[in-house]
Amino acid sequence: MAMLAVGCGNDPYPRGEVSKPVLLSGxxxxxxxxxxxxxxxxxxxxxxxxxxxxxxxNIYKRSPSVLELExxxxxxxxxxxxxxxxxxxxxxxxxxxxxxxxxxxGGKGRIATAADVVYSFKRMADPDCACxxxxxxxxxxxxxxxxxxxxxxxxxxxYADPLPGVFADxxxxxxxxxxxxxxxxxxxYIMGMHFTTPMAHEVxxxxxxxxxxxxxVGCGAYKxxxxxxxxxxxxxxxxxxxxxxxxxxxxxxxxxxxxxAGRPLPITDxxxxxxxxxxxxxxxxxxxxxLDYISAVYSTVxxxxxxxxxxxxMRARGVKLRExxxxxSDWLAFNMLDPVFGGYTPQRRKLRQAISLAxxxxxxxxxxxxGLAKPAQFMIPxxxxxxxxxxxxxxxxxxxxxxxxxxxLAEAGYPKGIDPKTxxxxxxxxxxxxxxxxxxxxxxxxxxxxxxxxxxxxxREGDYATYTERMKSGNFQFAFDNWIADxxxxxxxxxxxxxxxxxxxxxxxxxxxxxIEELYKKIARMDSGPxxxxxxxxxxxxxxxxxxxxxxxYQSEHxxxxxxxxxxxxxxxxxxxxxxxxxDPHLRTELESQWNRSNLWPLPLFAGFxxxxxxxxAAAIRQRRNRKxxxxxxx
Amino acid sequence: MIRYIVRRILYTVPILVGVSxxxxxxxxxxxxxxxxxxxxxxxxxxxxxxxxxxxQKHGYDRPLPExxxxxxxxxxxxxxxNSDATKEPILDRIKxxxxxxxxxxxxxxxxxxxxxxxxxMLVAYFRGTYVDTSGTLICVGMMSIVYVVYVIGLQxxxxxxxxxxxxxxxxxxxxxxxxxxxxxxxxxAARIGADVRLYRTxxxxxxxxxxxxxxxxxxxxxxxVLFGHVLxxxxxxVVTTTVSTIPLLILGSLILESFFGIPGLGTYLQDAxxxxxxxxxxxxxxxxxxxxxxxLLITDVLYATLDPRLRLE
Numbered sequence: 027m028a029m030l031a032v033g034c035g036n037d038p039y040p041r042g043e044v045s046k047p048v049l050l051s052g053x054x055x056x057x058x059x060x061x062x063x064x065x066x067x068x069x070x071x072x073x074x075x076x077x078x079x080x081x082x083x084n085i086y087k088r089s090p091s092v093l094e095l096e097x098x099x100x101x102x103x104x105x106x107x108x109x110x111x112x113x114x115x116x117x118x119x120x121x122x123x124x125x126x127x128x129x130x131x132g133g134k135g136r137i138a139t140a141a142d143v144v145y146s147f148k149r150m151a152d153p154d155c156a157c158x159x160x161x162x163x164x165x166x167x168x169x170x171x172x173x174x175x176x177x178x179x180x181x182x183x184x185y186a187d188p189l190p191g192v193f194a195d196x197x198x199x200x201x202x203x204x205x206x207x208x209x210x211x212x213x214x215y216i217m218g219m220h221f222t223t224p225m226a227h228e229v230x231x232x233x234x235x236x237x238x239x240x241x242x243v244g245c246g247a248y249k250x251x252x253x254x255x256x257x258x259x260x261x262x263x264x265x266x267x268x269x270x271x272x273x274x275x276x277x278x279x280x281x282x283x284x285x286x287a288g289r290p291l292p293i294t295d296x297x298x299x300x301x302x303x304x305x306x307x308x309x310x311x312x313x314x315x316x317l318d319y320i321s322a323v324y325s326t327v328x329x330x331x332x333x334x335x336x337x338x339x340m341r342a343r344g345v346k347l348r349e350x351x352x353x354x355s356d357w358l359a360f361n362m363l364d365p366v367f368g369g370y371t372p373q374r375r376k377l378r379q380a381i382s383l384a385x386x387x388x389x390x391x392x393x394x395x396x397g398l399a400k401p402a403q404f405m406i407p408x409x410x411x412x413x414x415x416x417x418x419x420x421x422x423x424x425x426x427x428x429x430x431x432x433x434x435l436a437e438a439g440y441p442k443g444i445d446p447k448t449x450x451x452x453x454x455x456x457x458x459x460x461x462x463x464x465x466x467x468x469x470x471x472x473x474x475x476x477x478x479x480x481x482x483x484x485x486r487e488g489d490y491a492t493y494t495e496r497m498k499s500g501n502f503q504f505a506f507d508n509w510i511a512d513x514x515x516x517x518x519x520x521x522x523x524x525x526x527x528x529x530x531x532x533x534x535x536x537x538x539x540x541x542i543e544e545l546y547k548k549i550a551r552m553d554s555g556p557x558x559x560x561x562x563x564x565x566x567x568x569x570x571x572x573x574x575x576x577x578x579x580y581q582s583e584h585x586x587x588x589x590x591x592x593x594x595x596x597x598x599x600x601x602x603x604x605x606x607x608x609x610d611p612h613l614r615t616e617l618e619s620q621w622n623r624s625n626l627w628p629l630p631l632f633a634g635f636x637x638x639x640x641x642x643x644a645a646a647i648r649q650r651r652n653r654k655x656x657x658x659x660x661x
Numbered sequence: 662m663i664r665y666i667v668r669r670i671l672y673t674v675p676i677l678v679g680v681s682x683x684x685x686x687x688x689x690x691x692x693x694x695x696x697x698x699x700x701x702x703x704x705x706x707x708x709x710x711x712x713x714x715x716x717q718k719h720g721y722d723r724p725l726p727e728x729x730x731x732x733x734x735x736x737x738x739x740x741x742x743n744s745d746a747t748k749e750p751i752l753d754r755i756k757x758x759x760x761x762x763x764x765x766x767x768x769x770x771x772x773x774x775x776x777x778x779x780x781x782m783l784v785a786y787f788r789g790t791y792v793d794t795s796g797t798l799i800c801v802g803m804m805s806i807v808y809v810v811y812v813i814g815l816q817x818x819x820x821x822x823x824x825x826x827x828x829x830x831x832x833x834x835x836x837x838x839x840x841x842x843x844x845x846x847x848x849x850a851a852r853i854g855a856d857v858r859l860y861r862t863x864x865x866x867x868x869x870x871x872x873x874x875x876x877x878x879x880x881x882x883x884x885x886v887l888f889g890h891v892l893x894x895x896x897x898x899v900v901t902t903t904v905s906t907i908p909l910l911i912l913g914s915l916i917l918e919s920f921f922g923i924p925g926l927g928t929y930l931q932d933a934x935x936x937x938x939x940x941x942x943x944x945x946x947x948x949x950x951x952x953x954x955x956x957l958l959i960t961d962v963l964y965a966t967l968d969p970r971l972r973l974e
Binding site for chain 2: 035036037038039040041055056057058153154156161238239254255256257300301302303304306307310311313314489490491492494495498530622623624625628639640642643644646
């Protein structure tokens with residue numbers, strides 16, 4: 027203990043690291059850094075520092091999110107072809123250079139061109155890569171599906187063949203053409219995702235599977251210097267990166283965010299991400315000043331006591347708290363094929379509507395999410411086109427007396443929740459993956475609220491794999507689910523009501539409505555504007571009446587930021603934020619040494635207690651032995 | 662003895678095959694190849710074709726006996742392959758993770774031997790006094806507290822409030838000691854109650870032996886009796902019980918590793934189970950079985966070495 031107290035210090039980094047201009051952050055479980063396959067938010071935070079895309083999300087625009095050029099040189103143009111197809115031209119910057127790496131001749135990174143983006147599209151089509159957004163673009167880009175099928179017969183040599191719908195301009199190597207067989211406004215979002223980053227074939231050919239965790243070679247602001255899986259990852263400035271500067275802020279942006287406006291990016295030359303598993307550990311390290319910022323979502327908040335409000339101590343220290351509602355919805359899905367709850371007859375609708383009215387979203391947001399969520403009225407969250415802050419879902423207006431809910435339940439044929447066939451309470455099986463305390467608490471709350479109607483709810487807990495298996499096979503009545511948007515567009519939420527997306531696709535309710543199919547097709551092909559908003563709201567009203575889901579909450583993220591951190595402004599979408607982040611190492615060193623002085627006083631106290639505790643016993647033993655000796659002498 | 666050791670080593674083969682078979686059956690009983698593919702494919706809603714491709718690529722579509730045969734062959738050759746989830750070479754990760762795990766386990770075992778025995782000697786020396794009674798009471802109290810409470814409570818007390826050591830992280834090389842000391846202290850605190858009770862029993866059993874009475878009758882001083890005779894003989898059961906727990910400690914400090922962000926083997930196994938990463942689970946179970954068997958073999962050999970009355974046959 028004494029060794030610990032005197033010799034150790036509690037700094038978790040190599041000695042002297044905190045006094046350097048290094049950004050100190052944490053990271054969660056990563057699965058893959060391959061831009062063609064990765065689809066995990068934790069991976070994205072790291073990858074997007076290395077792999078730039080044509081578009082990025084503006085750091086200052088949080089609701090709604092706004093795309094702006096990153097690797098792109100100018101906005102794309104479209105030429106309609108005689109047969110109705112669209113030829114989109116994307117011109118990339120000419121100063122994009124890959125980071126130096128042994129995979130390139132002489133170890134020097136080469137210039138990235140449109141051919142490298144074509145290569146990325148070919149990887150998206152390759153079934154071996156199992157690209158998560160493959161299905162989004164497969165039927166929109168000319169020849170994409172056929173090209174993907176070619177890998178089965180030709181193997182990797184197929185990469186040498188042309189992809190008909192994606193090619194580099196023969197006259198300008200920095201211009202990419204994408205030929206669409208139908209109008210696809212969401213292509214802009216795809217061009218802002220790491221799947222479409224310029225990817226050097228040399229990197230894939232050299233590293234193969236190693237690309238998953240050990241190598242990230244892109245033309246972004248950073249390059250990966252070291253990754254010890256489960257331990258730490260270090261990013262350093264990519265000296266070949268193109269020049270870009272911290273954008274000037276619009277009015278109203280906090281001063282600490284825009285302190286470095288006008289300076290070249292990245293602001294910090296080195297970023298050390300350390301892997302921590304427990305939310306409590308993250309929180310404790312932040313409290314000690316060893317993490318420059320941390321974020322909390324509702325699944326971790328129960329382990330982070332002061333993540334939603336600043337304690338007086340934190341306020342005194344100058345810690346900042348920022349909140350952002352994410353494109354992330356929680357809901358409960360009814361299985362529309364279930365013989366009891368599914369179907370589209372007025373009785374079945376009323377049964378679902380009654381249950382929906384029994385659930386109190388405010389309680390869900392306040393108790394379960396501890397304020398890290400906003401009660402939801404529909405699937406589409408704030409900041410997304412079609413969201414209406416004034417809209418009130420008629421079946422999500424909770425009334426503690428449950429009068430309307432009970433009336434609807436009776437009209438559905440279950441007065442007081444009793445099934446007339448069995449004369450017993452109607453049984454509802456509820457599937458969750460209650461693998462965290464927050465989710466178990468959520469399960470208990472929802473069960474309690476629904477049971478107030480007189481029905482019986484039987485929760486079926488399981489690990490995530492079992493839960494997914496049940497959902498994918500349609501073996502459920504009623505289940506908890508959620509969705510984080512792939513891109514901030516209403517289409518990405520409405521696709522959950524389309525029949526082609528039935529399980530194992532994202533339409534978990536297996537909802538079907540020809541009118542919605544028709545509206546979805548129109549919305550998906552329509553550019554943003556009032557007409558589109560009208561259609562989105564029309565679809566919303568139909569869906570709400572059918573009630574295939576009970577909307578619970580839109581999740582938000584809270585960020586705790588240290589007083590020495592700058593440039594920390596977390597938009598709802600977009601990951602490439604690290605390059606804007608700065609630190610004041612002098613202030614950090616000073617405050618950390620103030621906050622982390624060892625308290626040595628318990629050590630002598632502990633030793634004193636020990637001596638005081640044992641001394642009388644030692645005296646007693648000595649006395650006992652002396653008595654024995656005296657007795658022996660007498661005899 | 663050599664013949665005994667060879668025989669014991671040969672016994673390990675059916676044990677390892679049995680353990681691996683059990684793991685294999687359990688894993689496939691709980692998770693179908695479809696589920697394993699879904700968990701390891703990095704896609705929110707993988708298509709049937711993607712699942713089928715993944716299963717084929719990882720060989721989970723082969724008949725179970727063939728899979729088991731290949732699985733045993735690779736395990737016995739220590740060719741653990743790559744993780745299903747991350748494609749990371751498993752052996753590399755085991756080699757890297759074994760160091761911090763062994764450091765924590767080594768410190769816990771060593772300190773529990775020294776501290777546990779010292780306290781047990783103290784309690785045995787003061788037997789019959791309030792030190793003995795209150796010591797026993799404190800030990801029983803300490804044994805009744807759940808492990809995770811020690812970890813969370815002492816991490817907060819020693820790490821966060823008193824700031825005696827880093828509450829998370831790990832650095833390789835000489836700097837590593839800074840990171841393993843606090844977890845080791847907590848590991849020690851969590852097991853010291855049980856150890857003191859056990860060692861006290863061993864010591865008291867020896868104290869009641871005839872040779873101790875003879876030594877005392879001959880006028881040998883109490884300290885010499887305790888340290889020179891009693892301790893020496895009590896070391897036989899102490900050492901043997903301690904050695905047999907080494908493999909369990911190396912693989913089993915997952916809570917400590919998890920809370921302290923230490924990249925050891927415990928957390929590696931925990932993550933693999935959560936992700937249905939069968940390639941890692943089978944390798945770790947096999948390794949655990951090997952370590953446990955080796956630990957028991959060392960225990961037996963030590964037993965015979967320390968106690969000349971025993972002969973291994």
